[in-house]
Amino acid sequence: xxxxxxxxxxxxxxxxxxxxxxxxxxxxxxxxxxxxxxxxxxxxxxxxxxxxxxxxxxxxxxxxxxxxxxxxxxxxxxxxxxxxxxxxxxxxxxxxxxxxxxxxxxxxxxxxxxxxxxxxxxxxxxxxxxxxxxxxxxxxxxxxxxxxxxxxxxxxxxxxxxxxxxxxxxxxxxxxxxxxxxxxxxx
Numbered sequence: 001x002x003x004x005x006x007x008x009x010x011x012x013x014x015x016x017x018x019x020x021x022x023x024x025x026x027x028x029x030x031x032x033x034x035x036x037x038x039x040x041x042x043x044x045x046x047x048x049x050x051x052x053x054x055x056x057x058x059x060x061x062x063x064x065x066x067x068x069x070x071x072x073x074x075x076x077x078x079x080x081x082x083x084x085x086x087x088x089x090x091x092x093x094x095x096x097x098x099x100x101x102x103x104x105x106x107x108x109x110x111x112x113x114x115x116x117x118x119x120x121x122x123x124x125x126x127x128x129x130x131x132x133x134x135x136x137x138x139x140x141x142x143x144x145x146x147x148x149x150x151x152x153x154x155x156x157x158x159x160x161x162x163x164x165x166x167x168x169x170x171x172x173x174x175x176x177x178x179x180x181x182x183x184x185x186x187x
Contacts, residue, residue: 034051034140034142035133038145039062039147040148041069044061044116060124061118062123063150069119071147073143073145078097079098079134079137080098082096083106087102095133103121108130117151
């Protein structure tokens with residue numbers, strides 16, 4: 001075999017080894033399997049499936065009328081065990097999984113509102129479910145898919161006219177003034 005051919009084979013082998021190593025690096029950089037999170041706005045439910053096949057289905061609250069929960073496919077951009085919303089009066093957002101700008105999947109203490117639209121756009125879960133999902137995503141990463149159309153005509157369609165007021169984003173059951181609510185909060 002001529003010396004030029006032997007030299008070419010050596011270079012080709014080295015290139016093949018180099019490409020195999022680069023491919024291995026890309027494969028190692030990808031998570032083996034991430035938690036699959038499917039959010040159905042129509043049903044107001046979150047379905048999560050782990051890499052090992054465990055499956056969960058929990059009620060959520062997505063954006064109420066006048067607000068939007070974004071549709072699409074996402075990856076988590078940030079995980080925060082406790083976040084306080086600077087935009088909405090330092091509202092607590094435990095176990096936040098941010099996926100697009102200020103949008104997150106997080107726990108809520110308004111568990112009575114789960115199962116219907118009630119948020120400013122985030123996806124809310126019961127705190128225990130949010131903690132469990134947070135731990136799964138921390139371990140495995142996640143792929144988030146949001147689809148569907150939230151139910152309309154809910155009691156959340158009215159947005160208070162004084163948007164700077166602390167109760168402007170509270171659920172509207174009738175149209176009480178702040179003074180009326182303070183006198184009779186349960187009515």
